Amino acid sequence: MPFAQALREAGMAAFVAAMLAVPLVGFRLADTSTGLRIDTRFDWVAFGVGGVFLGRLLLGLLRGRGPGSGLRLDLPKLPSNAGTLFGAGLAIFAIVMPFTPMADRYVVELAITVLIYVMLGWGLNIVVGLAGLLDLGYVAFYAVGAYSYALFAIHFGWSFWICLPIAGALAALFGVLLGFPVLRLRGDYLAIVTLGFGEMIRIVLLNWKEFSGGSAGLTSIPRPSFFGIQFTNNPDPGVIPFHEYFGLDFSPMQRITFLYYLIFALALATNFFTLRLRKLPIGRAWEALREDEIACRALGINPTNVKLSAFALGAMFGGFAGAFFATRQGFISPESFTFIESAVILAIVVLGGMGSQLGVVIAAGFLILVPELLREFSQYRMILFGLAMVLIMLWRPQGLVAHRDPSIRLGAAR
Amino acid sequence: MEYFLQQLINGLTLGAIYGLIAIGYTMVYGIVGMINFAHGEVYMIGAFVSLIAFTILGTFAFANPVVAILIVLVAAIVFTAAYGWTVERIAYRPLRGSFRLAPLISAIGVSIFLQNYVHLLQGAKMKPLQPVVTGGFVLAQDGGFAVRITYLQIGIVVATVVLMAAFTLLIQKTSLGRAQRACEQDRKMAALLGVNVDRTISITFVMGAALAAVAGLIFTLYYGAVDFFIGFLAGLKAFTAAVLGGIGSLPGAMLGGVLIGLIEAFWSAHFPIAYKDVAVFAILVIVLIFRPTGLLGRPDVEKV
Numbered sequence: 202m203p204f205a206q207a208l209r210e211a212g213m214a215a216f217v218a219a220m221l222a223v224p225l226v227g228f229r230l231a232d233t234s235t236g237l238r239i240d241t242r243f244d245w246v247a248f249g250v251g252g253v254f255l256g257r258l259l260l261g262l263l264r265g266r267g268p269g270s271g272l273r274l275d276l277p278k279l280p281s282n283a284g285t286l287f288g289a290g291l292a293i294f295a296i297v298m299p300f301t302p303m304a305d306r307y308v309v310e311l312a313i314t315v316l317i318y319v320m321l322g323w324g325l326n327i328v329v330g331l332a333g334l335l336d337l338g339y340v341a342f343y344a345v346g347a348y349s350y351a352l353f354a355i356h357f358g359w360s361f362w363i364c365l366p367i368a369g370a371l372a373a374l375f376g377v378l379l380g381f382p383v384l385r386l387r388g389d390y391l392a393i394v395t396l397g398f399g400e401m402i403r404i405v406l407l408n409w410k411e412f413s414g415g416s417a418g419l420t421s422i423p424r425p426s427f428f429g430i431q432f433t434n435n436p437d438p439g440v441i442p443f444h445e446y447f448g449l450d451f452s453p454m455q456r457i458t459f460l461y462y463l464i465f466a467l468a469l470a471t472n473f474f475t476l477r478l479r480k481l482p483i484g485r486a487w488e489a490l491r492e493d494e495i496a497c498r499a500l501g502i503n504p505t506n507v508k509l510s511a512f513a514l515g516a517m518f519g520g521f522a523g524a525f526f527a528t529r530q531g532f533i534s535p536e537s538f539t540f541i542e543s544a545v546i547l548a549i550v551v552l553g554g555m556g557s558q559l560g561v562v563i564a565a566g567f568l569i570l571v572p573e574l575l576r577e578f579s580q581y582r583m584i585l586f587g588l589a590m591v592l593i594m595l596w597r598p599q600g601l602v603a604h605r606d607p608s609i610r611l612g613a614a615r
Numbered sequence: 616m617e618y619f620l621q622q623l624i625n626g627l628t629l630g631a632i633y634g635l636i637a638i639g640y641t642m643v644y645g646i647v648g649m650i651n652f653a654h655g656e657v658y659m660i661g662a663f664v665s666l667i668a669f670t671i672l673g674t675f676a677f678a679n680p681v682v683a684i685l686i687v688l689v690a691a692i693v694f695t696a697a698y699g700w701t702v703e704r705i706a707y708r709p710l711r712g713s714f715r716l717a718p719l720i721s722a723i724g725v726s727i728f729l730q731n732y733v734h735l736l737q738g739a740k741m742k743p744l745q746p747v748v749t750g751g752f753v754l755a756q757d758g759g760f761a762v763r764i765t766y767l768q769i770g771i772v773v774a775t776v777v778l779m780a781a782f783t784l785l786i787q788k789t790s791l792g793r794a795q796r797a798c799e800q801d802r803k804m805a806a807l808l809g810v811n812v813d814r815t816i817s818i819t820f821v822m823g824a825a826l827a828a829v830a831g832l833i834f835t836l837y838y839g840a841v842d843f844f845i846g847f848l849a850g851l852k853a854f855t856a857a858v859l860g861g862i863g864s865l866p867g868a869m870l871g872g873v874l875i876g877l878i879e880a881f882w883s884a885h886f887p888i889a890y891k892d893v894a895v896f897a898i899l900v901i902v903l904i905f906r907p908t909g910l911l912g913r914p915d916v917e918k919v
Contacts, residue, residue: 394903401892544727
């Protein structure tokens with residue numbers, strides 16, 4: 202690109218950057234006792250605009266040399282079984298992890314959080330990745346699972362293992378109730394209705410104080426037991442706690458390690474279930490429907506029922522994860538179930554590569570661990586998160602781990 | 616009856632704000648076929664720019680409210696439109712022709728980004744504004760209850776009606792409007808016939824952002840307080856309004872906005888106010904079940 206043209210484009214970019222920066226960066230509203238005061242930060246604006254100008258100029262000059270636009274990120278092509286090997290390696294690592302020297306309380310707790318998101322990601326992957334339905338309110342099902350476990354455990358004293366299937370079933374029921382009216386609609390409507398549904402659930406939980414405790418949430422949710430044997434240092438009289446039963450010294454790590462394996466098993470169950478379902482007619486119908494709904498209808502598939510099954514199953518796994526979340530935290534409130542949570546789960550699925558099980562693991566690890574490592578920058582966490590979503594869409598719309606293409610594609614890609 | 620009239624006035628004012636935002640959603644959806652999820656944040660930026668402009672004018676002890684509002688209006692429209700244009704250029708245009716969910720996910724990213732951008736730059740606290748326009752009429756009096764309409768409410772409704780009329784004319788009569796309608800019907804054909812499609816889409820985003828800026832200014836004047844989170848719920852409700860009225864239809868967006876505003880006002884008056892948003896979304900679901908194309912929408916025929 203000739204220098205003059207690059208200069209002109211850089212000037213344009215700098216002008217737009219100045220337009221954007223002057224009102225919001227250049228001025229800052231500061232609270233004072235008498236009202237608002239305006240502070241100015243024009244040095245920031247100057248740096249920003251100068252940076253945009255130089256960056257655009259360099260980009261313009263470089264692009265003139267190189268062939269085409271080199272913006273698309275291409276990862277090296279791996280052998281076809283690399284994913285399976287890598288996944289198996291990760292699973293083995295996850296099994297031995299609590300017994301390695303690096304596993305202190307902090308690491309295992311963090312690993313539990315990552316695994317919760319992996320499970321949620323796998324659950325949402327059924328809906329978004331396989332069936333191609335955009336669900337922006339997945340956190341609602343997570344909340345239904347968490348609250349149903351908490352309420353049954355508190356009011357009826359039922360154990361985790363009884364409540365877990367109930368939580369899943371209730372979440373699935375909510376999925377069906379929501380999905381039934383709206384799944385006939387086009388995808389974009391579904392996105393907004395699920396988003397609204399997520400907000401509805403949160404508002405109800407926040408305001409129905411007798412039922413859900415309102416914004417104070419539910420406290421003293423029973424902790425899980427090792428198939429009836431409790432983890433506690435001062436048990437009720439006549440009850441043998443875990444460490445005495447197995448002749449160990451008491452340590453809080455025993456309970457945390459148990460929780461870790463519990464969520465690991467739940468997540469793996471989600472994964473195997475999804476992988477098996479994918480080979481059944483219903484799983485194939487999901488993927489076919491994602492690719493071309495009209496063709497599916499012509500072949501006699503009932504789109505509403507097929508979508509409904511994906512929606513309900515995804516919701517069910519969200520409910521399982523919610524029940525686990527409640528028992529792990531011992532405390533839940535509507536704070537934990539905001540739209541941002543849905544966005545994080547969706548980002549995990551999309552960044553991982555929709556439909557890719559391994560991608561979900563990598564993306565969940567990335568999105569949960571990186572902010573944890575950069576904790577001193579935590580105020581920038583969400584802004585970087587939004588930026589990453591946009592940039593990954595621009596550079597690799599298919600996600601980090603590109604899912605296999607459909608074997609036959611008719612006509613042009615949409 | 617008086618109470619009803621008062622809620623009607625309040626609901627119409629609220630509905631005007633939703634309607635103005637909803638037009639931005641509906642125009643973009645009509646022409647590009649995507650939900651511009653970041654539109655609510657653009658509206659929030661419009662509100663912030665208005666507040667900042669008012670505060671700057673305030674430090675110069677600017678007294679005349681009409682001139683002040685006009686200056687702020689121009690500033691809000693110009694700067695907010697710049698945001699609308701940039702978002703389209705950076706986050707959506709490269710994804711045109713990508714798979715269906717890509718622009719929507721990019722839009723969610725933009726929305727999270729803009730929200731936290733304003734949060735970081737301007738702080739999390741609610742920012743107050745001294746009332747700019749005060750006073751009003753008492754329309755009717757019944758014992759202790761007086762039905763009031765403020766000058767501000769009159770201004771809001773008049774401004775909205777004028778903007779609606781201007782936009783309808785723009786879409787129906789000018790060559791720009793014709794280009795927009797052509798792109799809406801068939802983008803490829805429009806391009807073959809010499810319509811600059813990229814430019815038309817850019818202008819659509821700029822127009823949507825300008826209307827959102829007006830809505831943001833109205834919000835700032837009417838409620839007198841702005842924070843970085845107002846875009847989320849307002850955007851959600853405005854989209855609901857666009858769907859309710861029939862997405863892609865300009866009068867539909869306005870009708871939907873007014874309906875949502877009225878539902879909110881009347882629900883708040885007679886039922887627990889905390890559940891007003893639940894009522895709005897419930898109505899959306901009910902409308903979608905019985906009239907999936909919205910109230911004024913055209914049935915949509917899918918072609919292979």
